[in-house]
Amino acid sequence: MDHFVPPFPERPTRRLPLPELLRRARRSFLEVWQDGHFEQDVIPTKVLAQRLLICNSPDSVQQAFIDQHEALERKSPQMRHALEPLLGDGLFISDGLVWKERRRVVTPVTHQSRLHLLAPVMTAIAAERHAAWAALPTGTTLDVLAAMGHLTAEVICGALFGRRIGAAGAATVVDAFRRYQARVGNIDLPSLAGLPDWFPRLRRGVSPEVRRIHAVVDQLVAGALAGGESSLIGAMAAAALPGSGQRMDANAFRNEAATLFMAGHETTANLLAWACYLLSQAPAAEERLAAEARSVLGGRAAGWDDLARLPFTRAVVDETLRLYPPVPLLARQAQAPVTIAGHAVARGTLVVVVPWLLHRHRRLWDRPDHFIPERFLPGAAERPRHAYVPFSLGPRVCTGMGFGLAEAVIVLATLLQDFRLRLAPEARVFPICRLTLRPGESLPMVLERRG
Numbered sequence: 001m002d003h004f005v006p007p008f009p010e011r012p013t014r015r016l017p018l019p020e021l022l023r024r025a026r027r028s029f030l031e032v033w034q035d036g037h038f039e040q041d042v043i044p045t046k047v048l049a050q051r052l053l054i055c056n057s058p059d060s061v062q063q064a065f066i067d068q069h070e071a072l073e074r075k076s077p078q079m080r081h082a083l084e085p086l087l088g089d090g091l092f093i094s095d096g097l098v099w100k101e102r103r104r105v106v107t108p109v110t111h112q113s114r115l116h117l118l119a120p121v122m123t124a125i126a127a128e129r130h131a132a133w134a135a136l137p138t139g140t141t142l143d144v145l146a147a148m149g150h151l152t153a154e155v156i157c158g159a160l161f162g163r164r165i166g167a168a169g170a171a172t173v174v175d176a177f178r179r180y181q182a183r184v185g186n187i188d189l190p191s192l193a194g195l196p197d198w199f200p201r202l203r204r205g206v207s208p209e210v211r212r213i214h215a216v217v218d219q220l221v222a223g224a225l226a227g228g229e230s231s232l233i234g235a236m237a238a239a240a241l242p243g244s245g246q247r248m249d250a251n252a253f254r255n256e257a258a259t260l261f262m263a264g265h266e267t268t269a270n271l272l273a274w275a276c277y278l279l280s281q282a283p284a285a286e287e288r289l290a291a292e293a294r295s296v297l298g299g300r301a302a303g304w305d306d307l308a309r310l311p312f313t314r315a316v317v318d319e320t321l322r323l324y325p326p327v328p329l330l331a332r333q334a335q336a337p338v339t340i341a342g343h344a345v346a347r348g349t350l351v352v353v354v355p356w357l358l359h360r361h362r363r364l365w366d367r368p369d370h371f372i373p374e375r376f377l378p379g380a381a382e383r384p385r386h387a388y389v390p391f392s393l394g395p396r397v398c399t400g401m402g403f404g405l406a407e408a409v410i411v412l413a414t415l416l417q418d419f420r421l422r423l424a425p426e427a428r429v430f431p432i433c434r435l436t437l438r439p440g441e442s443l444p445m446v447l448e449r450r451g
């Protein structure tokens with residue numbers, strides 16, 4: 001098998017001076033890690049007034065996100081302030097009673113027991129994209145990052161809202177969120193400087209993008225609600241909150257719908273784009289995936305019942321999530337003093353799990369920077385629990401994990417059994433992390449039909 005090392009930022013061998021650290025963090029969170037961090041278990045540090053504890057071993061990760069969940073439930077000020085204009089108090093960034101109540105209403109929407117009912121939407125949209133690609137002349141250059149964004153937006157709309165978003169709506173959301181991420185700022189200077197939460201944050205140029213996304217979401221919500229409880233979103237609107245027994249008010253509902261819509265398509269789109277890139281550089285893996293898909297599907301689109309028979313496709317998805325986790329940094333702000341891996345953590349400290357570091361830890365993984373899908377095949381060597389956390393872990397684990405995994409396998413197997421994507425000569429692929437980890441602003445690839 002042709003194992004290769006896909007790109008990652010240079011790793012400084014010494015501690016960076018503060019201005020350089022901030023400059024790099026502003027550009028991309030992936031650029032701040034020193035070489036030594038990839039073999040440390042716990043990294044206590046301080047940036048300006050902000051203390052941080054980076055948990056980088058399976059044990060410390062478990063202590064932080066499972067054992068000490070209650071003290072560490074709250075997201076970092078950076079994440080809350082970055083997403084608040086878009087998601088309000090939506091599940092991704094809420095905490096306390098709001099989070100507890102809403103989590104119980106949102107979790108069932110994409111619960112494992114329901115996925116077989118949602119998979120036909122994934123199959124239909126994948127088949128539609130297959131037909132669209134089949135109609136293109138071979139040699140057409142596509143922006144695979146945008147294409148996957150459109151596809152996953154269509155899937156989440158079909159599954160949750162029971163409607164089409166359409167090419168124009170999908171293009172608006174994908175473009176607006178790309179601009180939003182570029183403008184929202186990677187670091188929250190006020191909290192690093194020790195200023196409180198209420199201190200006003202500057203978010204230049206963000207409002208127009210929020211308005212564009214909200215306009216699309218509001219239209220989807222209105223359409224779904226007009227259909228009563230027939231859509232999953234309609235059923236969520238009618239569900240009683242566990243504490244009060246009341247329904248969510250209109251604002252809360254819109255925030256949760258926006259959260260599901262954004263969390264439900266952006267991450268999966270990045271995963272699919274990265275998988276296409278990785279396969280384009282690893283011909284043997286690409287051939288093996290195509291052969292598996294062809295033998296199971298014989299040209300038709302993949303469905304729920306096929307998932308168990310596509311282990312190599314699933315291994316490619318898992319390995320892509322290891323190398324390029326769409327959410328590569330999970331940060332919490334301690335609300336009470338705790339001890340983690342022998343370190344006393346004061347209230348206000350940021351406790352951070354960094355899948356980017358943990359997934360490439362030199363003592364946890366063999367050839368950690370190589371693309372080796374076989375490591376995830378059934379029967380491969382066991383790895384420590386909690387060394388692999390692309391969906392987070394503990395009570396705040398991603399509610400859409402099964403949905404995203406099923407969608408990724410269905411889409412890749414359906415498309416790549418008949419098409420090959422080659423990296424376009426002008427493509428410059430490099431991981432960049434703002435809110436999510438992407439292969440750049442676009443991913444130009446050339447479409448070829450398989451013989």
Ligand code: HEM
Pocket residue numbers: 091092093103106110259260263264265267268271325326327329330331390391392393395396397398399400401403404405
């Ligand atoms: C490959 C696809 C996906 C990846 C890698 C992913 C990753 C994650 C991660 C890492 C978190 C936790 C963030 C943190 O702890 O700070 C999260 C939370 C969440 N995800 Fe996903 N996600 C994916 C797909 C989805 C889908 C398809 C949905 C919905 C249909 C979804 C809905 C959510 C929600 C609602 C939360 C907030 C949960 C909470 O805080 O209680 N995600 N996701």
